[in-house]
Amino acid sequence: MISNYHTHTMRCGHAAGQDEEYVLAAIDRGLQILGFADHSPYIFPGEYYSNMRMPMQALPEYVASVLSLKEKYADKIEIKLGLELEYYPGCFAQTLKALKEQPLDYLLLGQHALGDEKDDYLTGWPTEDEEILKRYVRQTLEGLHTGAFSCFAHPDIIKFVGNPKIYAKHMRTLIREAKTCGIPLEFNLLGLQTRRNYPNRLFWEMVAEEGAEAIVGFDAHQPAVLRDEDLDKMITDWIGDLKINWVDTI
Numbered sequence: 001m002i003s004n005y006h007t008h009t010m011r012c013g014h015a016a017g018q019d020e021e022y023v024l025a026a027i028d029r030g031l032q033i034l035g036f037a038d039h040s041p042y043i044f045p046g047e048y049y050s051n052m053r054m055p056m057q058a059l060p061e062y063v064a065s066v067l068s069l070k071e072k073y074a075d076k077i078e079i080k081l082g083l084e085l086e087y088y089p090g091c092f093a094q095t096l097k098a099l100k101e102q103p104l105d106y107l108l109l110g111q112h113a114l115g116d117e118k119d120d121y122l123t124g125w126p127t128e129d130e131e132i133l134k135r136y137v138r139q140t141l142e143g144l145h146t147g148a149f150s151c152f153a154h155p156d157i158i159k160f161v162g163n164p165k166i167y168a169k170h171m172r173t174l175i176r177e178a179k180t181c182g183i184p185l186e187f188n189l190l191g192l193q194t195r196r197n198y199p200n201r202l203f204w205e206m207v208a209e210e211g212a213e214a215i216v217g218f219d220a221h222q223p224a225v226l227r228d229e230d231l232d233k234m235i236t237d238w239i240g241d242l243k244i245n246w247v248d249t250i
Contacts, residue, residue, distance in 0.1 A: 002248050004226065005035030005082060006108060006153060006186065006217035011054035011062055012039040015221035019065045023073055025226035033078045033249065036066045037108045037153075040085035043095045048118045053085075056098070063102050084108040084153055087143025088116040096148060106150035106250060108186075108217075111140050111157065124197075128162035130170075137170045141177050150250045152178055153217060154188040156200040164202060172206050179212040184247050189231055190219035192238060199238065208242045215247050 007022050008015040019036070026034040039053035054062060063081060070079035081104055085095070099107075114121045114135050121132055136158045143149060155174065160167050178185055185207060191198040207214055216235065220226055 001216050001232075002031060003033035003035070003215075004031055004218045004220065005033070005037060005080065005106065005151060005215070005250055006084070006188075006219045007034060007036045007038075007226075008084075008219070008221045009036065009038045009054075009062065009065075011058045013051060013054075017223040019069060021223040022220065022226065023069050023077065023079065025223040027073070027076050029226050031077060031226070033080060035080035035082050035106065036062075037082040037084045037106075038062060039110075040083035040099065040107075041095070042085065042088065042091060042117075043098060044091055044116070044118065050117060052112065059102065067103070080105040082106040082108060082150075084110040086111050086113060086117065087139060087146070087149075088113075089139070089142065090116040092143075092146070096146075107148055108151050108153040109140065109143050109149040110153040111136065111143070114139055123157045124159055126159045126161045126197075128160070130162065130166050133158060133160045133162075133167065133170050137174045141174060144178060144181050144183055149183060151184050151186055151215060151217075153186045154191060154198050154219070155185045156198040156203040157188075157191075159197045168202060168206065171203055172210070175203075175206050175210050175212050179210060182213070184213040184215045184250055186217040187214055187235075187244075188217055188219050189225075189235070190221070192234055193225075193228075193231070204239075204242060204244065208244050211245050213247045214244050215250060
C-alpha cells in the first residue's frame with residue numbers, strides 16, 4: 001500500500017485525533033499519498049439534521065487545515081483534499097453546488113442510507129428484502145453516473161442476508177457498471193478490522209472475476225490505524241488466492 005484516500009477527522013463527531021496526527025502516522029507507515037475524506041456536510045430540506053457528518057460551518061476550517069498540512073509536509077507526503085458523501089437524489093445537486101466552491105481533489109461515494117436518508121433504510125441494517133438490495137444498486141449506480149465520484153467506498157456495505165444468488169445477481173451488475181465507469185471499488189479495512197458484514201467474500205470473488213479495479217482504503221477514524229502493521233497480514237490472509245486488479249491512485 002502506497003496510498004490511502006479514506007481518512008476521517010474529529011469534525012464528523014465519531015472520529016478522534018488531530019489532523020496532523022494522521023499525517024505523521026501515514027508518514028511513519030511509508031505512505032506516499034494521504035487523502036482526507038471526512039463525512040461531507042449535506043444540505044437537507046426543512047429542519048432535518050444528520051448527526052453522522054461534519055456540519056457545513058466546519059467545512060472551511062477543514063479545507064484550510066488540510067491545505068495547510070499539504071504545504072507543510074509537501075517534501076514528505078502528497079496530501080489530497082476530499083470528502084465522503086452519499087448520493088441522495090433529492091439533495092445532491094444543491095449539496096454538490098456548495099461543495100464545488102471548495103478546492104476539492106476528489107469525492108468518495110459512501111452510501112450509508114437509501115432515499116434521502118431521513119426515514120429510510122440505513123445500509124448497515126440487515127435485510128432479506130430483494131427490493132432494498134435493488135434500490136441500493138440503482139441508487140449507487142445513479143450516483144456513479146453523475147461523474148462526481150472518483151471512488152466507491154465500501155461498495156459491499158449493504159447488509160443483505162437473503163439468498164446469495166439474489167445478492168450475486170444484483171451486485172454483479174453494480175460491479176460491472178463501476179468497471180464501465182472506470183471507478184475503483186474500495187476494499188475497506190475498517191470493516192475488516194471490526195468484523196462487519198464487509199468486506200463480503202462473495203462480492204470480492206465477483207470483483208476478481210469481472211476484473212474491476214479495486215483500491216485499499218483504511219477508512220481511518222483514528223491515527224493509530226494507519227500505523228497498524230498487523231493489517232498487512234490481515235489483508236493477505238483474507239484475500240488469499242483472489243486475483244484482484246489493484247490500483248494505488250484514484
